[in-house]
Amino acid sequence: MLRRRQIGKAGWGWSLFAGVISLIYFFPVLWIILTAFKTRADTLATPPKLFFTPTLDNFVSVFSRTMVGGQEAIDTGFGLFFFNSIFIAGTSVLLALIIGTLAAYGFSRYPLRGNDTYLFIILTTRMLPPIVVIIPIFLMFRITGLSGTYFGIILLYTAFNLPFSIWMIKSFFDELNREVEDAARMDGSSERRVFFRISLPQVTAGLAATAVFALILTWNEFLFALLLTGTETRTVPVAMGRTIGGEIGVDYGLLGAIVSLFLIPVFVVTFALQNQLLRGVTFGTIRK
């Protein structure tokens, strides 16, 4: 059981110190959120304005705005792009988690001859920077027709997340007391039930931690998405990149609004899993 230290016990000095450090870390995020509520004039003001009249115009323009020279506000497609980001990241993380959990349990409990070699080979797929493999992958996707499809990009992200997921989840399985599983066998459980009823419930914290890390990686991914998604499957980072520039230059207010919205899903997921996450990160550091 985690027991929180009594609030105020650290004293004013340390609390202030911690507050200042937190502010330094949080400041860029705060800046983006503030910018999202500024008018175009306010975003460019020097010195920067901390107090201003907030506006929601930027958030409206994320989804529909009047293009230069146009008359009517038109749909920017960002509704679809947000859906794409959520759908693609969510599905591929879920798939990586399911496959990764099964693989990790296998590697942990039923080691093959040369187990470590297999694990190393899996890890090597993450050693090359994405930019190195992007051309062959691009060509493969073109030839197989996977380019621009949900299936293609989900497949790629799942493969992209798997090595990390397998390694991380395996470490959680390795930490478990194996006698507990033997106890379940003695109590009459089949191997399948040992996995689902005994082993799996014990690593939920680890799964949550893995899911959050994988989700953030996938959510932010730009390079593969830029080259391998089409107009219908475009994700937010790519769409955001395309907003920069054009006839009116950089619209910081609009970008601020997109980023603010883009932060929300990751924030919600991380917040929802925070207790699990804390347990996941500190797992095995305390003797049971």
Add this chain to the structure above:
Amino acid sequence: MTALEVEGIVKRFGDVTALDGLSFEAGAGEFFCLLGPSAAGKTTALRAIAGLERLDAGRVRFGGRDVTDDPVQGRGFAMIFQTFALYPHLTAFENLAYPLREEKRPADEVARRVDEIAEMLRISHALGRKPNTLSGGEQQRVAIGRALIRRPGLLLLDEPLTNLDAKLRHDTRAEFKRLHRELGMTMVYATPDQLEALTMAERLAVLRDGRIVQTGTPEELYATPGDSFVATMVGAPPMNLIPGEISRNGSGPVLSLPFAELDAGRWRGAATATEPVLFGIRPHDIAPVNGERRGPGFSATVHLTEPLGDVTVIDLQASDSLVKMVLPEHEALAYRVGDKVDVEISMEDTHLFFRETGVLIPSVERPDQ
């Protein structure tokens, strides 16, 4: 009647042979102990009987049926693990209910039997809690309850007291004896602690390097250890083993120790030539003499005293050897480190072992017979 029959089981882990042809039998309803130092193969032996380890050779039979190739789940044995191995994500109630749920028992029967066993083990108050909020003793009793709830034919216990504090260990020893008496099931209990083995077991086997050295009742093993290893494993403080030599002179065999010459008439048959031996004497068979020494004995100085409460262990130094002696606490008060003391030994319960092999040298007769 024999319930469990273990016949020549062998288990290797890579180059390490954990069990090297282990054989023993436990009678129906018997409390059988496997006593041995760590890494002697006790845990592996239990796991092999349970079916958790695949054997490289040998058979395991239970109730006349060969179960060697049966899966773990089909043997109907239960095991209490050293770490308790409770299901950490389940409440105490669900931990106890688990074996019954795996048997697909109806909910009302599960509830009834969990309540019964919780009452018997006095953990009814803790049923709603998760294992990590239970005390060590409560965890232990949940582990016992989970093992007993299916009324197994054979209960295997792997050092179940190791993770408990001294007071609880004492209480739980009594608890195991009570459970064994009330339930009458066959129990195989592995422990490195000779006190647990001697107090609980009806019969015990001493293990060393994956083999059984000697099997017998606690009394037999205490009185006639088959070799010097058993002699030191059974009994506390352990038997003194003093290197010496046995030889013949005109009147009969003589035992030469570094600090004394003793009459070795009891080993008259064995002592045909000069032989390096180990002389085994229990600390209880040494006592200080007041005034003139009449029987066999020696002079020594007090090297160290260890008060244990009711008794005190005194380490005596005689020439280069250290010899332990046990005295009641009030008698031991008279001795300080460095004191000279004359001690007498009672020869009836002493033993001789070949120094090379550790094997017991049989005595011809016991003077009291």
